[in-house]
Amino acid sequence: MGGWVAVAGLGPGAEGLVTPEVTAALDQATDVVGYIPYVARIAPRAGLTLHASDNRVELDRAQHALDLAAAGARVVIVSSGDPGVFAMASALFEALEVRRDRQDTDIRILPGITAMLAAAARAGAPLGHDFCAINLSDNLKPFAEVERRLRHAAQGGFAMAFYNPRSASRPHQFVEVLRILREECEPGRLVLFARAVSTPDETLTCVTLAEAEAEMADMRTVVIVGNQATRRVGRWVYTPRSVSA
Amino acid sequence: MGGWVAVAGLGPGAEGLVTPEVTAALDQATDVVGYIPYVARIAPRAGLTLHASDNRVELDRAQHALDLAAAGARVVIVSSGDPGVFAMASALFEALEVRRDRQDTDIRILPGITAMLAAAARAGAPLGHDFCAINLSDNLKPFAEVERRLRHAAQGGFAMAFYNPRSASRPHQFVEVLRILREECEPGRLVLFARAVSTPDETLTCVTLAEAEAEMADMRTVVIVGNQATRRVGRWVYTPRSVSA
Numbered sequence: 001m002g003g004w005v006a007v008a009g010l011g012p013g014a015e016g017l018v019t020p021e022v023t024a025a026l027d028q029a030t031d032v033v034g035y036i037p038y039v040a041r042i043a044p045r046a047g048l049t050l051h052a053s054d055n056r057v058e059l060d061r062a063q064h065a066l067d068l069a070a071a072g073a074r075v076v077i078v079s080s081g082d083p084g085v086f087a088m089a090s091a092l093f094e095a096l097e098v099r100r101d102r103q104d105t106d107i108r109i110l111p112g113i114t115a116m117l118a119a120a121a122r123a124g125a126p127l128g129h130d131f132c133a134i135n136l137s138d139n140l141k142p143f144a145e146v147e148r149r150l151r152h153a154a155q156g157g158f159a160m161a162f163y164n165p166r167s168a169s170r171p172h173q174f175v176e177v178l179r180i181l182r183e184e185c186e187p188g189r190l191v192l193f194a195r196a197v198s199t200p201d202e203t204l205t206c207v208t209l210a211e212a213e214a215e216m217a218d219m220r221t222v223v224i225v226g227n228q229a230t231r232r233v234g235r236w237v238y239t240p241r242s243v244s245a
Numbered sequence: 246m247g248g249w250v251a252v253a254g255l256g257p258g259a260e261g262l263v264t265p266e267v268t269a270a271l272d273q274a275t276d277v278v279g280y281i282p283y284v285a286r287i288a289p290r291a292g293l294t295l296h297a298s299d300n301r302v303e304l305d306r307a308q309h310a311l312d313l314a315a316a317g318a319r320v321v322i323v324s325s326g327d328p329g330v331f332a333m334a335s336a337l338f339e340a341l342e343v344r345r346d347r348q349d350t351d352i353r354i355l356p357g358i359t360a361m362l363a364a365a366a367r368a369g370a371p372l373g374h375d376f377c378a379i380n381l382s383d384n385l386k387p388f389a390e391v392e393r394r395l396r397h398a399a400q401g402g403f404a405m406a407f408y409n410p411r412s413a414s415r416p417h418q419f420v421e422v423l424r425i426l427r428e429e430c431e432p433g434r435l436v437l438f439a440r441a442v443s444t445p446d447e448t449l450t451c452v453t454l455a456e457a458e459a460e461m462a463d464m465r466t467v468v469i470v471g472n473q474a475t476r477r478v479g480r481w482v483y484t485p486r487s488v489s490a
Contacts, residue, residue: 011264016265016266017264017356018265019256019262020260020263021262084365084372084373086486089373090373090374090484090486093370093478093483094483103478109366110366111358111362111363112358113264113357114362117329117356120329120356121354124338125354127330128330128334130379130380130394132376132403133372135375145402148402149375152397153401157390158377234341234349236338236352238338238339240335240339241339243386
């Protein structure tokens with residue numbers, strides 16, 4: 001039948017950041033599957049069925065996509081940003097472990113502009129040296145694990161990007177994150193709050209760690225913490241390429 | 246005069262991975278500045294001057310771009326991948342620190358698909374949980390710093406992506422990297438060697454840490470080391486979203 005599944009990254013929001021590869025897959029698709037706000041970004045057209053589902057049903061959504069493809073559909077699972085960064089690609093492979101009857105499915109993962117790199121570009125180059133990406137959501141890991149990673153990242157001299165820093169269901173966790181960072185880093189360390197980058201709602205706020213407040217982040221924010229050498233030049237924030245610079 | 250500088254990420258190689266935003270900037274440019282192989286990816290046209298320069302002259306290149314823009318040129322500095330990840334964006338801001346007379350330059354950083362995310366997508370989703378990116382080139386930092394970061398990344402449970410793992414001028418360093426990883430990680434840890442992703446020369450090799458050999462990497466390779474939970478499903482390699490999975 002020629003069914004397939006593509007897991008596509010739509011980037012952070014702007015159409016100019018959607019790759020031609022993703023656009024081509026969407027043009028060929030019979031079905032689009034994804035979280036409600038991401039499916040809302042896809043223009044309806046004849047021959048295309050949009051399947052929007054709620055958050056936290058990633059495995060169901062992935063199995064649904066595999067079933068549609070087995071019946072001959074050309075399915076795009078849409079993620080914001082990059083599908084391989086705290087998004088749907090891992091969920092699809094988790095589903096594939098459970099559904100071994102679907103392991104011959106024609107699957108492609110189509111990369112996208114992930115939020116931290118879009119945010120970094122808007123601010124300058126705060127991730128211009130070694131860095132790490134940490135998902136602060138504790139839906140899928142205990143907070144002790146988050147804390148362990150924060151301390152190793154800080155002690156290792158990495159810049160850090162935090163996804164899902166704060167939500168209504170766990171407003172106090174990011175307070176704890178800032179407390180841990182203040183134990184590990186100097187007060188002048190630069191912290192960037194980048195919200196809804198590349199959309200009309202975009203805001204960028206760069207403060208020192210001493211000035212940072214948990215309320216500066218929400219679920220549409222990526223937070224970037226520089227390394228010890230990260231600094232301002234004019235209106236920009238950047239991390240030098242050299243350790244000794 | 247309307248001169249400007251855009252630092253643009255061309256992605257890993259395939260045209261389908263160049264964002265429309267970057268394509269539009271190139272269409273408007275009067276000058277393209279960059280490392281020889283990246284400038285070679287830009288189609289010549291009337292009204293566009295291509296300035297190709299050698300490796301390791303990043304600061305000169307950045308200053309040249311600032312000077313051209315000051316004279317009214319519309320300059321695109323091209324990087325492969327994403328310009329903010331071990332590429333030209335930081336070099337431009339370093340140049341701007343030196344050339345304070347150029348700090349009013351109209352600058353934009355245009356993100357691109359960085360090599361580790363293109364490689365991850367081809368292999369599955371090995372960076373589907375917390376991860377870090379480390380530049381193994383020791384041109385700009387001592388190897389002791391690389392070692393310190395490797396150990397913190399491993400002990401923190403991060404997956405890792407290595408840029409510039411190995412070059413002709415320092416063939417033995419990656420041997421050391423593998424030795425350190427073998428001290429920190431179990432022998433069955435999955436290691437992906439992704440070379441020239443999205444180009445006709447693309448190769449992907451996934452082995453265990455016990456099987457990994459330094460010769461599997463060169464300067465066109467991105468190396469991804471999974472975390473403890475990274476595993477295979479069918480022909481894919483992925484890292485589950487949950488720590489306890």
